[in-house]
Amino acid sequence: MTTTLLTNIGELTTNVAAGGDPLGTVHDAALLMADGRIAWIGQAADAPARGQDATIDAGGRAVIPGFxxxxxxxxxxxxxxxxxxxxxxxxxxxxxxxxxxxxxxxxxxxxxxxxxxxxxxxxxxxxxxxxxxxxxxxxxxxxxxxxxxxxxxxxxxxxxxxxxxxxxxxxxxxxxxxxxxxxxxxxxxxxxxxxxxxxxxxxxxxxxxxxxxxxxxxxxxxxxxxxxxxxxxxxxxxxxxxxxxxxxxxxxxxxxxxxxxxxxxxxxxxxxxxxxxxxxxxxxxxxxxxxxxxxxxxxxxxxxxxxxxxxxxxxxxxxxxxxxxxxxxxxxxxxxxxxxxxLRRDDVGALAPGMRADVVMLDAPTRVHLAYRPGVPIVQTVWVGGRAVTPEPSAR
Missing domain, CATH: 3.20.20.140 (Metal-dependent hydrolases)
Known part of the structure; x- marks a missing residue:
């Protein structure tokens, strides 16, 4: 089983409604991808300390579900x-x-x-x-x-x-x-x-x-x-x-x-x-x-x-x-x-444990930049089913 920890996420959009926020935003977040699925989501400070094949530092960037x-x-x-x-x-x-x-x-x-x-x-x-x-x-x-x-x-x-x-x-x-x-x-x-x-x-x-x-x-x-x-x-x-x-x-x-x-x-x-x-x-x-x-x-x-x-x-x-x-x-x-x-799909469009690990990291601090910076290619890294399909940042 391949596991990747994405940590130091400045703004994580999960689309799992929480506390009146339909986008379920988590700040200072991390997520763990394992065998093509989301295995864990939470605060970066609480992320699993070991056992990953790769750990990627998002550098405070925003992360959203794949479109x-x-x-x-x-x-x-x-x-x-x-x-x-x-x-x-x-x-x-x-x-x-x-x-x-x-x-x-x-x-x-x-x-x-x-x-x-x-x-x-x-x-x-x-x-x-x-x-x-x-x-x-x-x-x-x-x-x-x-x-x-x-x-x-x-x-x-x-x-x-x-x-x-x-x-x-x-x-x-x-x-x-x-x-x-x-x-x-x-x-x-x-x-x-x-x-x-x-x-x-x-x-x-x-x-x-x-x-x-x-x-x-x-x-x-x-x-x-x-x-x-x-x-x-x-x-x-x-x-x-x-x-x-x-x-x-x-x-x-x-x-x-x-x-x-x-x-x-x-x-x-x-x-x-x-x-x-x-x-x-x-x-x-x-x-x-x-x-x-x-x-x-x-x-x-x-x-x-x-x-x-x-x-x-x-x-x-x-x-x-x-x-x-x-x-x-x-x-x-x-x-x-x-x-x-x-499309009547319940396995994509959001980030939660058990869902397909379709993850997009933006070269921006917040999802607002998708509208704020029109025409600018701010999509940095894309994972489909936990596999990077665009160049992946250096892992440690």
Whole structure:
């Protein structure tokens, strides 16, 4: 059993609520990682004196749980930088650009897609993300969706089947046939590699009636439910997700009082994706309204080539604080524990004995610096399951 003691932590965020602090902050702290799990947490003065394979002095730095990114689209081919440039010049965002990425992804080889996934994994780890979901949705044929799910499963246990991303061009006049394909042969091919099913319930994508049918088919196959909803305008996505018992409804940009009330009375997490609003110039979601109503909020990157080509959860935290009414503490919780709730995981997103040792040390004295120093790479060292995946400080 490999053991590592991380000591002299100036500010440790555990996300284990204590004394009115939902982030369970411990100052002058230490934690012990053993065999991939958290074995002990407490004051540095009380840390086990011996028996570690390595002891690392944090030098008063802050330590947080690894980020949990519960919404990404990492397996794709091609590039859409020209669309971003056009949006910055005033062209409005529309979901139809997805079909460009579908064409590029279909043309890419498995090895090309695998190499890109490996690069994204390294990129995510370098920014403190230790758990990440990956959606399919850029294949939209049985064979291509199956291979995207299979490749995604090579790097993540959180794979989402998103055959219901948009209706592909070849089915434009045969929507019912495509929905039948998604619910039948495509779902059967992808389900062995996936944990979740998702549907883009939005104008330009799938109607509420189509979305209900697709989610029901996924549930019958034993997959958990997720929904893209209320991104481009008001709609039924949020209430559809809550009624279906979805783990998460993502975007939540345009909400009315009934949507907020439905979320507040449910176990469905509202996953906010401020990278999309940054990239598309849409209004930001009102996180303050949701939190004050008692809704569980998560932050995720929505990393994709069209509307949010960033994998940086530190950037999402900074945007949430600056543009969405969240405090730094709320934003850090949403990017860690909130993401874990959106994935219905109880082994990540917090630091407590028995949990997976996904640990991030910041080159900063406090977690507030994640919003205070936007764009600065302050993630210093990242451990995933107790294993350093970025350069580890010198141990003694």
């Amino acid at each position: 949990v990114d519960s919404h990404t689209h990492l397996v794709f081919g091609g590039d859409r930088a020209d669309e971003f440039e056009a949006r910055m010049a005033g062209t409005p965002y529309a979901a139809g650009g997805i079909r460009r990425t579908v064409a590029a992804t279909r043309a890419a080889s498995d090895e090309e897609l695998r190499l890109r996934l490996q690069r994204f994994t390294t990129e995510l780890h370098g920014q403190g993300t230790t758990t990440f979901e990956i959606k399919t949705g850029y294949g939209l044929t049985v064979a291509d969706e199956e291979r995207l799910a299979r490749l995604a499963a090579e790097v993540s246990g959180e794979v989402t089947f998103l055959g219901a991303h948009v209706v592909p061009a070849e089915y434009a006049e045969r929507r019912d046939e495509y929905v039948e394909l998604v619910c039948g042969e495509m779902l059967r091919a992808c389900a062995p590699h996936a944990r979740w099913i998702d549907v883009f319930c939005e104008r330009g994508a799938f109607t509420p009636e189509e979305a209900r049918r697709i989610l029901a088919a996924g549930a019958e196959r034993g997959l958990g439910l997720r929904v893209h909803g209320n991104q481009l305008g008001p709609g039924e996505g949020v209430r559809l997700a809550v009624a279906a018992g979805a783990a998460s409804v993502d975007h939540c940009t345009y909400l009315d009082d009934a949507d907020v009330a439905a979320l507040a009375g449910s176990q469905t997490v509202a996953t906010l994706l401020p990278g999309v609003e940054f990239s598309t110039r849409q209004p930001y979601p009102d996180a303050r309204r949701l939190i004050d109503a008692g809704v569980t909020v998560a932050l995720a990157s929505d990393c994709n080539p069209g509307s949010s080509f960033t994998s940086s959860l530190p950037l999402m935290i900074a945007l949430a604080v600056r543009e969405m009414g969240m405090t730094p503490a709320e934003a850090v919780w949403a990017a860690t524990a909130g993401g874990a709730r959106a």
